Amino acid sequence: MNTIIAFILMFGLLVFVHEFGHFIFAKRAGMLVRELAIGFGPKVFSIKKQETLYTIRLLPMGGYVRVAGEDPEIIELKPGQHIGLEFNQAQAVSKIIINNKSKHPSAQVIEVEKADLEHDLIIEGYDIGEDKKLRFPVDPNADYVMDEVETQIAPFNRQFASKTKRQRAMQLFAGPMMNFILTVVIFAILGFSQGVPTEEAKLGSIQADSPAEQAGFEAGDEVIGIEGQPVTTWTEFQETVRQNPDTELSMTVLRDGTELDLAVTPRTIEAQEQVVGQLGVMQYMEKSIVKAIPYSIEETYKWSKLILVNLGKLVTGEFSIDMLSGPVGIYDATDQVVQSGFMTFLMWTAILSVNLGIINLMPLPALDGGRLLFVGIEAVRGKPISQEKEGIVHFVGFALLMLLMIVVTWNDIQRLFL
Incomplete structure (x- = not known):
């Protein structure tokens, strides 16, 4: 039950933030927003304020902002009527x-x-x-x-197509932009509450019965040398440990201003199909409001880069569709994350948020990036592509995305139950 609640709240937050970006910039541009919906399917709750209907729908797997002019008008007056x-x-x-x-x-x-x-x-x-x-x-x-x-x-001056290219592009970009902002905010919260990793090789918590505890390491120790070679960063320390499984290492640590020499043998583990060494220590986290903001931006950039690299591998064939996860796979991962604690769940939410932002910016039909592409084409050729042709492209693209979602979901189910 906790996983179900967490999953619904997480997806609700991601979707609301995304659609609120589209909503607020549509309003700023003077567009008529007919509906702001969280979820799909039958209405669970609805309220109309001024000219916009706000709804919560049964299936929490998305949402939408319905702006006048993006779809054909529902009602048309005809001669003789x-x-x-x-x-x-x-x-x-x-x-x-x-x-x-x-x-x-x-x-x-x-x-x-x-x-x-x-x-x-x-x-x-x-x-x-x-x-x-x-x-x-x-x-x-x-x-x-x-x-x-x-x-x-919907008079023409309230419709999407009547606005300038800049206003339309900003309205389309605003959804993914809000997901990036949400990611930065969540990582800032994590930085405020948990602390920011230090650059130096300073140890945080020590795992019980780990090689580090058995060798006498303590939280707060700073590793300044390994096998007589100076160590200045956590990355250097981490890589040396990973590359020396089951190999005794002589380390010099700084503890309360005093240098100590300790010998430790990293245990062997398998990570990402590689055999690596591990000591059982966490990186030291420094609680600093000043450092939390740049940390949140750096983490957002790091995860964005990682997602883009993996998308590139999907295009080149290094990743296959079988490796993708849909709602079922995300739910299963969320179940494991929830059991790890609230802070881990927050980080998972931040990662999914930046993922959602990047995926929506892909230049694919029916996604924000695909619609931005049409605005860009209009800017280059000096006139828009006809709404009928653009509509057909987005319809076909949406159908293909739904097919991909079905395939990915089926793969998720097979991984879970077969």
Whole structure:
């Protein structure tokens, strides 16, 4: 149960932060945001504030921000259609009743001849049974009413396509950007609470019954030499130990200002299909608010670089699809992480956050990076690719991504149960 709760909270946080980035920059650009949703599937909870519907949906495997103009409008007024109109105090249309007009006895029912709800904001038509042509101005914030559900109209200046290339690119980039920011914040929290690893070869906690404890090492010792050679960094110390399994090493340590000589034999372990040495010590962590911020940026950069390198190996064939993990694999890993403690779970969340940010920036159809690519193409050629062609590309890309997700999930299930 703890794993289920942790998994839902973790994914909810990652998705919310990502979609909130898209949401806030859409609002800043003046786009009409119809819905901010966390999850997919049926609504579990919804509330509408001003012009945006906020929803939590049943399946916590993603989310979305629905911006006017990104998808075809749900409702279209056609010549000959009978609709009801309600007006505001300025005598502009405030509600367009599509059906169930009997529930709106005060509405003026007309037969539509022409409607432009994007640019001119007018409706032209006739009273039922009359020949006199009528023309009605439409309020920019008017609502369609269909099955008693109100949906705000989307004038062109509120649609995604009406904004500048910079505004559209920023709105698309904002989601991944917020994931990077979340990663930096989490690593900063870890730096504040756990401390920041020191550069020198200073020992933190000593594992019980480890070679280090048996040799007499203590937390706080600083290794300054191995086999007569000076050691100045933790990396040098760590690499020397790894390269000498089952080999006695003479080490000089600095303890409370006094130099001591200790002999220790690293035990042999297998790591990443290699035999390496291990002493059973942790790196010393220095609690410093000043160092926590640069540490968080460095860790975000380190993990970003590692993920990009592995993605490159996937492209070159060094990694296969069988090595990828989907939601099932991530859930299984989260189960193991939760058992290791809250701080480990926080680090896992940070790693997944930067992963989500990078994956979404890949120039693949249906992802933020793919849509950014179309904005870039528009900037180069001086005019946008037609919405129909772009829509087809994203649809095909989304279908292929879903197929990949199915394959990856099936591989996860096989690893778990077969």
